[in-house]
Amino acid sequence: MTSPGDAANGPADRDSSRRASYEFHPSESGDLRIELAGKIDVSTAPALRTEIQNAVGSNTGGAVVIDLGRVSHLDDFGALLISELRQQAEADGRGFSLIQVPENVERILALVHFDDESVCRPLPKKERPNIVVRLGRATIGQTFDTQYTISFLGSAVLALLTVLVRPRSLRWGETLTQMEKTGVDALPIVGLISFLLGLVMAFTSALQLEQFGANIYVASLVALAMVSELGPIMTAIIVAGRSGSAFAAELGSMRISEEIDALFIMGFRPTLFLAAPRIVAAMIVVPLLTLFSDLFAIAGGLMVGVTMLDLTPHSYISQTMKTLTLFEVMWGLMKSMVFAAVVSWVGCLRGFQTRGGAAGVGNAATSAVVSAIFLIILFDSVFAVIRSYW
Amino acid sequence: MSRDPIIQVDRLVARYGDDTILEDVSFTVDRGEVFVVIGASGCGKSTLMRHMLGLDRPFSGQVKINGIDIHRCSDEQFRRTLRSIGVLFQNSALFGSMTLAENVALPILEYTRLPPGSIDQLIRMKLCMVELSGFEGHLPSEISGGMKKRAGLARAMALNPEILFLDEPTSGLDPVISAEIDQLIRHINQSLGATMVIVTHDLGSIMNIADRAVMLDKEHKGIIAEGDPRTLRDSADNPDVRRFFRREAKNESLAR
Numbered sequence: 001m002t003s004p005g006d007a008a009n010g011p012a013d014r015d016s017s018r019r020a021s022y023e024f025h026p027s028e029s030g031d032l033r034i035e036l037a038g039k040i041d042v043s044t045a046p047a048l049r050t051e052i053q054n055a056v057g058s059n060t061g062g063a064v065v066i067d068l069g070r071v072s073h074l075d076d077f078g079a080l081l082i083s084e085l086r087q088q089a090e091a092d093g094r095g096f097s098l099i100q101v102p103e104n105v106e107r108i109l110a111l112v113h114f115d116d117e118s119v120c121r122p123l124p125k126k127e128r129p130n131i132v133v134r135l136g137r138a139t140i141g142q143t144f145d146t147q148y149t150i151s152f153l154g155s156a157v158l159a160l161l162t163v164l165v166r167p168r169s170l171r172w173g174e175t176l177t178q179m180e181k182t183g184v185d186a187l188p189i190v191g192l193i194s195f196l197l198g199l200v201m202a203f204t205s206a207l208q209l210e211q212f213g214a215n216i217y218v219a220s221l222v223a224l225a226m227v228s229e230l231g232p233i234m235t236a237i238i239v240a241g242r243s244g245s246a247f248a249a250e251l252g253s254m255r256i257s258e259e260i261d262a263l264f265i266m267g268f269r270p271t272l273f274l275a276a277p278r279i280v281a282a283m284i285v286v287p288l289l290t291l292f293s294d295l296f297a298i299a300g301g302l303m304v305g306v307t308m309l310d311l312t313p314h315s316y317i318s319q320t321m322k323t324l325t326l327f328e329v330m331w332g333l334m335k336s337m338v339f340a341a342v343v344s345w346v347g348c349l350r351g352f353q354t355r356g357g358a359a360g361v362g363n364a365a366t367s368a369v370v371s372a373i374f375l376i377i378l379f380d381s382v383f384a385v386i387r388s389y390w
Numbered sequence: 391m392s393r394d395p396i397i398q399v400d401r402l403v404a405r406y407g408d409d410t411i412l413e414d415v416s417f418t419v420d421r422g423e424v425f426v427v428i429g430a431s432g433c434g435k436s437t438l439m440r441h442m443l444g445l446d447r448p449f450s451g452q453v454k455i456n457g458i459d460i461h462r463c464s465d466e467q468f469r470r471t472l473r474s475i476g477v478l479f480q481n482s483a484l485f486g487s488m489t490l491a492e493n494v495a496l497p498i499l500e501y502t503r504l505p506p507g508s509i510d511q512l513i514r515m516k517l518c519m520v521e522l523s524g525f526e527g528h529l530p531s532e533i534s535g536g537m538k539k540r541a542g543l544a545r546a547m548a549l550n551p552e553i554l555f556l557d558e559p560t561s562g563l564d565p566v567i568s569a570e571i572d573q574l575i576r577h578i579n580q581s582l583g584a585t586m587v588i589v590t591h592d593l594g595s596i597m598n599i600a601d602r603a604v605m606l607d608k609e610h611k612g613i614i615a616e617g618d619p620r621t622l623r624d625s626a627d628n629p630d631v632r633r634f635f636r637r638e639a640k641n642e643s644l645a646r
Contacts (some may be wrong), residue, residue: 041550042502042549042550046502046503046504049504049508073583075550075582076512076515076516076519076550077502077512077550079515080504080508080511080512080515083511083515084508084511104581107577107580107581108581108582111519111577111578111581112515112516112518112519113515113518113523116518116523256531355531356486356487356529356531357485357486357487357529357530357531358485358486358487359486359487360486360531
């Protein structure tokens with residue numbers, strides 16, 4: 001910060017006689033009179049503060065008397081300087097007083113409640129609550145969270161049932177928009193990632209299968225792995241990253257700007273109004289995306305098969321058709337529909353749970369993606385178990 | 391009183407795309423005064439303020455703060471000019487992830503060298519000035535609208551700027567709290583000597599705090615009245631100005 005002599009670009013350098021200065025006047029009685037003069041403000045006080053405090057610290061004796069008679073201007077940074085001198089004096093058991101306080105300085109001191117014990121004295125440090133209290137609070141918070149999650153699950157299921165019974169209760173325009181955002185707009189990235197995935201899978205498996213002369217089974221491997229496992233999972237993860245987070249962020253912003261409360265007051269059911277179109281849209285488009293994902297991956301495998309493994313496109317495709325059964329394809333699509341429901345549901349849940357401000361919205365989006373990916377994997381394991389006992 | 395202009399707005403033209411919001415607006419704000427920009431909703435008050443702060447670029451014309459043309463000066467000069475400005479935004483713009491104390495401390499930590507203990511105490515003084523002592527640890531989402539305005543004011547005043555811009559400091563607040571904020575603005579103006587530029591359409595607060603006012607109008611895209619608001623109320627020639635100050639409806643058939 002600037003020293004008193006070169007107060008930068010404030011009004012001070014237009015009028016040099018108003019620069020801040022101080023003088024010490026020790027008296028015979030042992031009291032120390034400090035005379036402040038000029039502008040004691042944001043540009044000068046921080047530098048003055050250290051100098052004066054050091055000087056007062058090295059002087060021992062009677063009371064500290066601050067003479068403000070020649071102060072032309074003082075702001076709260078100046079008030080801080082005086083208040084800290086008072087603390088220093090009190091800590092050393094010395095008296096403290098202000099003399100010749102001009103009217104404008106008095107106004108400032110009143111404005112900052114200079115004589116109020118709770119303001120201008122250091123606060124005692126707040127104690128952190130002990131571990132039992134914190135554990136208790138965390139448990140209570142977690143309980144309420146779980147309770148909300150369950151009730152939101154219930155209201156989402158109810159909303160979907162309502163849609164089934166009375167399809168007109170769903171906002172179809174909004175649902176179409178969401179289908180476009182979740183499905184159509186995601187197609188390029190889903191296609192590209194799946195194509196590359198098919199390419200990589202075919203390439204890696206070819207290295208092994210070639211040793212047995214089993215090149216043709218590359219087609220079976222890519223098709224089966226993609227249709228029953230990777231297609232649904234990859235698509236769901238991409239949708240979680242693109243749309244689950246978007247749902248959470250959008251609904252979260254609506255929550256903190258009270259738009260959801262406004263809907264509720266107008267007699268709408270927020271879950272039916274906001275969550276249902278998103279969940280329904282996702283459940284319709286994600287299986288379609290998965291189908292595209294399967295096709296692109298097979299195309300990727302085909303490319304490796306034809307260019308590197310000396311297979312003809314015809315033999316690759318017929319091997320693929322031979323491997324896949326309708327049941328396998330439908331099983332994959334059914335899984336992806338469940339994943340879609342889970343991803344969009346948890347996105348909406350995090351949106352509705354948002355509290356606080358901008359940071360809350362960010363947390364909601366993060367948490368939506370993390371929970372969605374976890375739930376996708378969890379449900380996939382459940383499906384695997386079901387499949388093994390079929 | 392001799393005039394000492396601190397802000398000069400000269401032939402300012404503001405456009406968003408093809409929409410002209412302000413056409414050829416000129417006025418000056420004097421050091422130490424409480425200057426109020428008034429006008430009906432949608433007349434360009436906030437646009438004018440955004441241009442005065444350098445947030446939007448004017449189509450033509452200039453805004454000078456302390457003699458520096460803020461739209462054409464170097465970045466360095468602009469940054470230095472910004473340090474003499476404090477702004478209270480319309481919805482306070484407090485950072486939601488920080489407590490009130492941290493919000494106010496942010497500029498102080500950046501621009502001054504004070505030890506943490508002193509800053510704590512300074513912040514308690516600042517919050518106490520705006521009657522918020524005891525709320526240091528609260529988050530903006532935990533306090534009421536009026537308190538947010540006051541906390542925003544405390545943050546705007548963190549470095550005791552020469553000029554304070556206040557965008558609708560009393561909008562959406564009850565009359566008692568509005569009056570308290572008016573009083574606070576007056577106090578700060580008198581004791582710290584800050585120049586205040588206030589955008590508002592709160593009649594009560596205009597009468598209570600303004601030294602001088604300009605009134606903007608949507609159709610004229612500029613200033614239709616300038617002067618002491620009390621004089622404007624009592625003896626303005628323009629019927630729109632009189633209507634504004636007397637709170638009368640434009641359409642007589644609706645009045646009954």
